[in-house]
Amino acid sequence: MTxxxxxELTTLTQSAFVALGLSPEDAREVAYVLVMAxxxxxxxxxxxxxxxxxxRLRVKGINPTPNITVETCAPSLFKVDGDNAVGPxxxxxxxxxxxxxxxxxxxxxxxxxxxxxxxxxxPYSLLAAEQGFATIIGSxxxxxxxxxxxxxxxxxxxxxxxxxxxxxxxxxLLDMAMSVVARAKIRNAFKSGQSIPDTWATDAKGVPTTSxxxxxxxxxxxIGGHKGYGLALWVDMLAGxxxxxxxxxxxxxxxxEPDLPQNLGHFFILINTQxxxxxxxxxxxxxxxxxxLHDSEAxxxxxxxxxxxxxxxxxxQDYLQNxxxxxxxxxxxxxxxxxxxxxx
Amino acid sequence: MTxxxxxELTTLTQSAFVALGLSPEDAREVAYVLVMAxxxxxxxxxxxxxxxxxxRLRVKGINPTPNITVETCAPSLFKVDGDNAVGPxxxxxxxxxxxxxxxxxxxxxxxxxxxxxxxxxxPYSLLAAEQGFATIIGSxxxxxxxxxxxxxxxxxxxxxxxxxxxxxxxxxLLDMAMSVVARAKIRNAFKSGQSIPDTWATDAKGVPTTSxxxxxxxxxxxIGGHKGYGLALWVDMLAGxxxxxxxxxxxxxxxxEPDLPQNLGHFFILINTQxxxxxxxxxxxxxxxxxxLHDSEAxxxxxxxxxxxxxxxxxxQDYLQNxxxxxxxxxxxxxxxxxxxxxx
Numbered sequence: 150m151t152x153x154x155x156x157e158l159t160t161l162t163q164s165a166f167v168a169l170g171l172s173p174e175d176a177r178e179v180a181y182v183l184v185m186a187x188x189x190x191x192x193x194x195x196x197x198x199x200x201x202x203x204x205r206l207r208v209k210g211i212n213p214t215p216n217i218t219v220e221t222c223a224p225s226l227f228k229v230d231g232d233n234a235v236g237p238x239x240x241x242x243x244x245x246x247x248x249x250x251x252x253x254x255x256x257x258x259x260x261x262x263x264x265x266x267x268x269x270x271x272p273y274s275l276l277a278a279e280q281g282f283a284t285i286i287g288s289x290x291x292x293x294x295x296x297x298x299x300x301x302x303x304x305x306x307x308x309x310x311x312x313x314x315x316x317x318x319x320x321x322l323l324d325m326a327m328s329v330v331a332r333a334k335i336r337n338a339f340k341s342g343q344s345i346p347d348t349w350a351t352d353a354k355g356v357p358t359t360s361x362x363x364x365x366x367x368x369x370x371x372i373g374g375h376k377g378y379g380l381a382l383w384v385d386m387l388a389g390x391x392x393x394x395x396x397x398x399x400x401x402x403x404x405x406e407p408d409l410p411q412n413l414g415h416f417f418i419l420i421n422t423q424x425x426x427x428x429x430x431x432x433x434x435x436x437x438x439x440x441x442l443h444d445s446e447a448x449x450x451x452x453x454x455x456x457x458x459x460x461x462x463x464x465x466q467d468y469l470q471n472x473x474x475x476x477x478x479x480x481x482x483x484x485x486x487x488x489x490x491x492x493x
Numbered sequence: 494m495t496x497x498x499x500x501e502l503t504t505l506t507q508s509a510f511v512a513l514g515l516s517p518e519d520a521r522e523v524a525y526v527l528v529m530a531x532x533x534x535x536x537x538x539x540x541x542x543x544x545x546x547x548x549r550l551r552v553k554g555i556n557p558t559p560n561i562t563v564e565t566c567a568p569s570l571f572k573v574d575g576d577n578a579v580g581p582x583x584x585x586x587x588x589x590x591x592x593x594x595x596x597x598x599x600x601x602x603x604x605x606x607x608x609x610x611x612x613x614x615x616p617y618s619l620l621a622a623e624q625g626f627a628t629i630i631g632s633x634x635x636x637x638x639x640x641x642x643x644x645x646x647x648x649x650x651x652x653x654x655x656x657x658x659x660x661x662x663x664x665x666l667l668d669m670a671m672s673v674v675a676r677a678k679i680r681n682a683f684k685s686g687q688s689i690p691d692t693w694a695t696d697a698k699g700v701p702t703t704s705x706x707x708x709x710x711x712x713x714x715x716i717g718g719h720k721g722y723g724l725a726l727w728v729d730m731l732a733g734x735x736x737x738x739x740x741x742x743x744x745x746x747x748x749x750e751p752d753l754p755q756n757l758g759h760f761f762i763l764i765n766t767q768x769x770x771x772x773x774x775x776x777x778x779x780x781x782x783x784x785x786l787h788d789s790e791a792x793x794x795x796x797x798x799x800x801x802x803x804x805x806x807x808x809x810q811d812y813l814q815n816x817x818x819x820x821x822x823x824x825x826x827x828x829x830x831x832x833x834x835x836x837x
Contacts, residue, residue: 164726222768225569231649255570255600258764283735285629285762285768296798299789311727313735321730323723348692355792372717382786386665390778391627391657391769397785416760418629420602424566425735434734442726445643448699454640457723472591483783 152472158196159184165199165485170213171205171379175238182237185272187473189461191324194269197479199486200233201403204473208408211235211265217242225254226237228393229261233410236267236288245281246275247262249420251282259417260392260434266290266403267415270310271324271461277312277419284312285418287384289394291411292400294328295368297378300355302368303398307384312458316428317437322458327381335364381385388414495824496816501757502540502744503528508578508831511545513550514557519582526581530617531819532812535668541823543830545747546579548611549640551835554753555579555609561586569598572606572737577754580632587761588617592624595763602737608776610634610747614654615668615805621763622664624665628656629762631728633738635746635755638672639712646701646712647741651728656802659779660772666802667728671725672713679708680746732758 151159159180166176180196187195205211219242221227231239243259265487272288277284290305294360306326313321325333329349332339338345339361350364350484358479371377387395422431439456443475449452468474475483484492503524510520525547531539538758549555559578563586565571571590575583587603594601614630623630635651657665673693682689683705690714691701694708702708715721733740738758745755766775783800789796812818819827829835 190579196574211565216541223597223765226765226768228769253567253596254600255567256598256600256762258571258600275625283731295792296786296789298791298793298796299786299798301789302790303785303789311723312729313730319550321726323727325717325720329717346692348690351714351792352723371671373673375801376669376716379655379669382665382801383657383667386657386782387627390782391764391766391775393770396782397779416771418600420735421567421570422735424570425572425604425739431735434740437738441647442640443647445640445647446699447642448639448644449642452642454643457719457726462795468680 150476151477152474153480154472155188155397155469157182158473158475160189161483161487162196162199165203165241165483167313167487168306168486169203171206171235172214175235178241179237182241182268182272184473185275186269187273187475188465188468189269190468191269191461192269192466193219193387196475196483198266198268199483203486203491205265205403205407206235210406210408210410219246225250225257227257227259229259231261233263233265236265236413239264240267240273240415243415247417247419248277248280248282251421255415255424260387261408261415262294262392262394262412262417264394264413265411265415269324270308271322271458273417274310274312274322274324275320278314278322281314281316281421281423282312283420283422284310285316286310286416287388288415289385289389289400289413291399293369294371294378294381295351295355297371297375298355304378304381304385305400306369307381307388309380309384313435314422315432317432318439319456319458319462320437321435321456323462327371327377327384329372329377330369332365332369335361339365359484372414387416392416418447449465494818495821496818497824498816499532500526502531502817502819504667505831506540507541509547512830512833513547515550516558522585523581524578526612526616527656531817532611532809533613533615534808535615535776540819540827543827544608546663547750547830547835549609549747554750554752554754563590566754569594569601571601571603573603573638574606574612575605576607577607577756580609580757583608583738584611584617584759587713587759588620591761591763592626595626595765597704597789599768601761601763604731605759605761606756607739607754608759609740610757613668614652615656615666615802617761618654618666618668619657619664619829621657622666625658625660625765625767627658627764627766629652630654630731630760632759633729633733633744634743635749636742637713638677638715638722638725639695639699640716642699642717644677646690646728648712648725649744650713651725651732653724653728657779658766659776661776662780662783663800663802663806664801665711666805671715671721671728673716673721674713676709676713683709688798698807699787731760736760742743745766774779780832
């Protein structure tokens with residue numbers, strides 16, 4: 150592990166994307182989002198993505214020099230065509246369009262098509278919260294979940310995130326996918342020879358299973374059964390169906406077809422909380438809200454009650470002060486990419 | 494069971510609310526929402542609510558002659574003061590304000606305070622969908638869920654609903670609460686002497702339990718653990734914290750303090766889909782979306798894959814044609830209320 154400052158890691162990541170064909174400005178924007186993911190401790194969605202994004206950039210499955218365009222449908226409603234850009238570039242464009250419109254209009258909705266994996270949602274939510282905007286942000290994704298009661302993968306484990314600003318403290322940040330657990334957790338159970346709860350996944354025929362091996366051949370189960378299924382569908386309807394992007398099985402696989410555009414879609418819904426009351430009012434309510442939750446005695450004294458976002462924001466504080474730990478293999482990869490030395 | 498036409502049931506329910514002190518116009522609006530709940534088969538949120546709403550109306554815990562006011566914060570953002578009206582009256586007001594604004598602005602957000610239980614969400618979503626609006630609608634509720642890892646009830650089982658219009662077929666309608674199961678399901682398990690999965694509820698100390706008896710003394714668990722906890726908090730932040738309503742433990746109990754205003758809050762987010770593409774385009778995509786899901790072979794041949802809303806909308810078709818079945822006790826209650834004969 151090596152600890153890098155935010156600036157060091159951003160510059161290094163930017164260089165990698167410049168070497169992959171992006172303009173310095175675009176590369177900076179993408180690096181910004183991925184480094185924020187690292188600051189939150191979301192390493193699976195952080196700078197390690199240089200590798201997978203890079204793989205597609207090199208075979209032109211992602212467009213390194215896009216012309217992202219914005220269509221104004223109404224004063225508060227916008228469509229963005231990502232021109233198959235790197236996802237975080239489209240995400241940042243959507244966020245900026247939405248913030249500008251919501252400032253005056255009170256609310257803005259931006260729907261994006263022709264995009265790619267846009268990183269985790271919390272970075273966007275935090276940037277918006279810092280400017281006083283509450284957010285609902287979502288994206289569709291490659292299919293990994295079967296319809297509730299179905300027997301093959303037809304919908305994605307769509308990420309959905311929320312933010313609420315706090316003028317004098319930590320904002321509320323929630324960033325979740327729709328499956329009960331990530332696939333990695335099932336792989337870990339398999340490796341350690343343990344069984345899994347039958348609420349995590351189904352076998353290849355769509356039947357809930359306690360065998361991690363069968364689960365790895367099957368499909369992730371959504372939270373709350375039919376409820377999470379419905380939620381995941383709704384995210385895809387906004388992010389994919391209404392945006393003009395691909396949806397459900399129309400989303401091309403990231404792995405199988407690296408040279409074909411995925412045509413992913415995202416949505417950004419922003420609400421200007423500064424028009425609802427002054428910052429004293431909001432800060433007092435946010436403080437009280439968190440205090441009520443923290444005040445509930447923990448069932449396990451080792452695990453106090455938290456408000457979503459606390460873990461990530463505390464980690465960010467730590468990393469900004471003490472540096473961001475980066476795995477040495479990953480650091481080497483970034484250094485190689487930044488010099489234009491890519492794997493075969 | 495007696496079968497009533499939609500008109501018969503609406504008129505009877507309207508009469509009951511007029512007898513409880515509402516104006517004929519307001520009573521009609523409330524009846525309209527509760528009868529739609531019956532049409533969807535959501536009997537727990539239907540005309541049986543005349544009894545509980547009536548109980549509070551009679552002790553002035555709900556205001557029968559409210560002056561609901563609307564504040565325009567920005568062209569797309571509104572605050573509604575419900576003046577402690579019957580919830581569905583506030584809900585319909587919010588919906589109408591939102592539809593009017595979203596028609597021109599593309600999007601509208603309405604946040605309501607000083608309200609009460611506003612019925613199920615699907616009626617609002619359907620009315621909006623019929624006019625071309627996609628919806629996200631939520632409300633907070635009396636506390637029944639402990640914070641994730643906590644040990645006492647500090648948040649409500651907040652309902653959250655979504656709708657997406659379909660110009661040539663059934664809209665998408667999702668209406669869910671945040672608990673894995675409703676309390677009634679745990680009561681049923683207790684009555685039949687069965688154990689329950691440990692994902693449904695905790696005991697009084699916040700520890701997950703398989704005993705329905707201990708669960709009834711404890712708290713409902715949210716879907717996906719910390720995910721559902723976060724979702725329920727977010728609903729309360731929009732519906733309660735940002736709207737200016739009560740939130741978390743500030744929400745007064747419906748049962749313990751029937752004469753005190755609950756100060757519940759709601760939010761309505763509407764997106765005008767007619768500005769995104771023409772109706773042919775949307776109808777084709779909605780048809781294709783549903784077809785992809787229906788086409789997944791059912792794991793259990795008796796339970797084909799469905800799209801959220803199908804069950805309710807099919808029931809509505811049936812009931813509109815063949816009448817709405819109403820339990821005889823409930824019918825008698827409605828008839829008594831409509832004549833001003835209330836229980837002691």
